[in-house]
Amino acid sequence: MSLRLLLFGNTSSTFGEEWTAQGFCFKPRPVSYGLIQKRAGPCGVLAAVQANVLLELLFGSSNIPLDSGLLRPKLIDKRRALSQALCSILWQAGEKKSAVYAVRRKTAIIDDNIAENVLKKDGLLEYLHLKYFKSKDDLLEYLYNYISEMMKNDCESCVLFLYSVILTHGIEKIKKEMDVPESHLIGNDGYCSQEIVNLLLTGKAVANLFDGDLELNLGGPEKSLLRGISKRSKIGLLSSYEYKNTCAVVPDNSF
Template sequence: MDDDEPRRFFGPSRDLGSTIGGGDGAQPPPRLGDPLSAADAEALMSIVGQPELPESWKQGFFFAGYQSYGLQQVSGGPCGVIAAVQAFLLRALLQRAPSAAAVLEVDEKLRHEALLDALAEVLFRNAGDGKKAVVLVPSSSAAVPLSLSSIRCLQPALFTSYEQLRYHLNQRPYRDLLLNPSGCGIPLLLYSLVWTRGVESIRERDADDPKTCAMIGAHGYCTQELVNLMVIGKAYSNVFDGTKRLGSAKDGWCVLQGVPRRGNVGFLSLFEAFKCIESHYTVLFSPDAGVDPQDANRAIELYYFDQLARQSDQIRLTVLPRQLPSHLSTGFEDGESMIDRCIRTKWKDASVDWNGSDVIL
């Protein structure tokens, strides 16, 4: 059968005791639940935040060819999801690749394995707290589950170990559903993240305001809650460390939840510097696994990648901590690159050399 020919998928086996044949580390299939009820579908989309996902969200996870390690974003909207997966993908490459050069010029096989690592990490170890993952799969591979009325075709497939999930992400139907460029991999990951964490857990335990918590906000963009769910496993609204209390003991405290621990990938934002936040998410990384991000005494080589920019050239930045250029007083002046300013929230008073690339303002 031709690989491009549509296939129908009627769900994995309900029998956790059965196995898929082969001596290649095969894992038992997940347990498949009943399709979403009308109430389930409504609860899911209430947390998603929109009755129908924007058309810009209809894409899967795939490599563009602009940079060998880089995922492609087709149009504006799901940048937070793609950037978070990209960051964990690069982290996986640093663990798998034999050298920095192998990260920057990664081959097809290695980047595919790293992408599966990234998807498994955000689902099982983050949203699932290292205990479980639920992948919501459509009853047909031809389904387009973007709206409240169409997601009732989704069935929860429960994975109870990281190895089980990681193995099946490379098998049909999961591989085709998530990695088909023109498919619905991003919506399916979004739904699966919410279902894994739990609608009630997000609403009652994570959200500052249960009535307004959403994964997709204005103009179809990712919210901070969704990015935090992927990066730290909790759909918190804030990026400061720990928790903050507003109000008083007399009038009652309002507790705002921030980042509870250092994540496996970092997050830089202008929010704390300007009390506002940009709506586009991109990635900065070092291909050298030996770099200590807390070392403020030597030059640090970073690469910048924007999955939406059709970025044909590698952009290498040299960061010199504590060497603010003489013409700047704070490093956050108007006219300074947003990327430079984000970098200075991590490395105080840094100078940033774009090494001949055009500065992205």
């Protein structure tokens, strides 16, 4: 119930098919390193995972040489890079101490009467089973062993990975990091909030993109604290305004 409330603000809303049928499936050539997004909605998760996959293919432990200036990974390269990417995001969310991975069991773990009265069943949440890891190597080994299942075209691996990141970081911790603890992470349009994107990229579920925290004086003794990025991430953000050369971001050398 806490997970559903954090995501949607209620216990009756659920993920649509644009999420539940979204796996980490790669495109065929020529852009064979790109993840396929089937429908609008889970782009925040897919973009963050895609960025980490490219990082691994180009600069990480699973890096491969360019072929005439082009990136052409083989299937084994993509499996390794995706495993490393998911592991890196999860381990960062767990402050490099522990991680949780959510999988779907064949039998429900929630009583039907409870589900009917207080939690709308969606065919996924009531079958959730959690695996706990205290070692990054163990997490990576597990992910690599099951990465083929996560790469299937019609599977719920995108939702399960989002569940895993949230549960790894901690529901209460996420609420404390958000500017408005009563808000939720999935918008009415089914898109990810900025908190989800920042959690995936930086390990903190903050709502803003400026450096550090910003304290606003609302007049009188009342003040409001807006939380931003606390440290440099290995993967940054590129806005459409930067791409179109209508604005430029000046790096903060203090980071």
